[in-house]
Amino acid sequence: MAQKKHDPNSKVIAENRRARYDYFIEDDLECGLVLMGSEVKSLRQGQANIAESYASVEDGELWLINGAIAPYLQAKTWGHEERRKRKLLVSKKELARLWAATAKDGMTLVPLVMYFNDRGVAKLKIGIAKGKKLHDKRETSAKRDWDRQKRRLLKEHG
DSSP states (O other): OOOOOOOTTOEEEEEOTTHHHHEEEEEEEEEEEOOOHHHHHHHHTTOEEOTTOEEEEETTEEEEESOEEOOOTTOSTTOOOTTOOEEEEOOHHHHHHHHHHHHSTTEEEEEEEEEEOTTSOEEEEEEEEEEOOHHHHHHHHHHHHHHHHHHHHHHHHO
8 A cells, every 4th residue: 555645735724622622613614714925824833822712704704803823923024913814715615504503502613723735725614613611521532531541551551
């Protein structure tokens, strides 16, 4: 079986690891980002944070709100604002589906991972999520610990 060559263009820029702990991810969707040149340069250096951000449907468009992309130092005059609203690119059909999903009680759009795809284009994977209660978080943590113990026992005795 031939191994797939690692593509130098594709890489994970930022990941929201806490999202799966705080939310039940029901569905996910890949969408494009409208970026300035200095933002792309900064992303190539891996300087982004989506941990405190969310996506929202406003005026018939999808927006990433509170996503931080660090300023690119070489772009002095034509730089970008670090936490500006960034437009997300999805089809009309997907936008309607996202809008309907967020209209439901307790559903939100959470950024999961920002990455460059194999063609070197910046993408954002967002999840349609429902918030977890404290007891759900404890249950998830207990299940993860049990799975870890189970793997350890199988490794030792199997």
